[in-house]
Amino acid sequence: MKTMPLSKRLNTVKQLIPKSCNVVADIGSDHAYLPCQICLENPDLKAIAGEVNDGPKQAAINHVNHWQLSDRIDVRLGDGLSVIDFGEVDCVTIAGMGGALITHILTEGISKLSGQETLILQPNIDTHLIRQFANDYGYHIEYENVLEEDGYYYDIIVLNHSESSVHYSDKEIYLGPLMLNQPNQAFYEKWLRVYKKQQLIVDEMHKAKEPNLDKIKRFQEELLWIEEALDL
Numbered sequence: 001m002k003t004m005p006l007s008k009r010l011n012t013v014k015q016l017i018p019k020s021c022n023v024v025a026d027i028g029s030d031h032a033y034l035p036c037q038i039c040l041e042n043p044d045l046k047a048i049a050g051e052v053n054d055g056p057k058q059a060a061i062n063h064v065n066h067w068q069l070s071d072r073i074d075v076r077l078g079d080g081l082s083v084i085d086f087g088e089v090d091c092v093t094i095a096g097m098g099g100a101l102i103t104h105i106l107t108e109g110i111s112k113l114s115g116q117e118t119l120i121l122q123p124n125i126d127t128h129l130i131r132q133f134a135n136d137y138g139y140h141i142e143y144e145n146v147l148e149e150d151g152y153y154y155d156i157i158v159l160n161h162s163e164s165s166v167h168y169s170d171k172e173i174y175l176g177p178l179m180l181n182q183p184n185q186a187f188y189e190k191w192l193r194v195y196k197k198q199q200l201i202v203d204e205m206h207k208a209k210e211p212n213l214d215k216i217k218r219f220q221e222e223l224l225w226i227e228e229a230l231d232l
């Protein structure tokens, strides 16, 4: 089998694609590394590589052609989920962006989602916005993980639409309900780093002429959640 190296981050996303999946849409695909790799590994799979920018779209086309996958991977130019039709895919991957952009793509494109799709999301920052999206749009968190690669910490989160109502607490939205139950080493390291940074910020905020007390209170509550989670 032909292969190409994927980052640990994208490799983890790849491994989370359900075996039953037939068509994957990778939104913000850039070079289409992920769709190419999954199609090379699974001859029955088809994919859509969505890109909003011309340069990455061309890079994706070149890569797809290089691996002779143009009959199975459709590279489409467009914003977010606008590139897919309703019910066309059974898995959506969105990786390597901030949580705000991922959430924006999901909410703007919500009419394209039937609720049958597995959403595999890998935000670089602001994962809480994705958990808030889950809360607001009736998705439950099937899986979440924190991994470290080259000194950076990445969150990966898998959402499925839920028939029953979903409610995550503010603490769960901030830290992750599944990670709170089963923290790993990367979770511990990531949040210790955040904790130390946020402590310094709160100290500085106290020194301001007119401290923003609401913000300080919110940061202190978050610090308390981290203390509880990490047993500090």
Ligand SMILES: C[S@@+](CC[C@H](N)C(=O)[O-])C[C@H]1O[C@@H](n2cnc3c(N)ncnc32)[C@H](O)[C@@H]1O
Residues within 6 Å of the ligand: 010, 027, 028, 029, 030, 031, 050, 051, 052, 053, 056, 078, 079, 080, 081, 094, 095, 096, 097, 101, 105
């Ligand atoms: C940092 S790259 C991530 C590439 C790849 N998904 C990964 O994880 O390595 C983000 C890509 O998303 C694309 N992008 C940003 N906003 C987008 C949107 N609204 N719709 C589709 N693609 C978008 C950018 O053009 C860029 O190629």
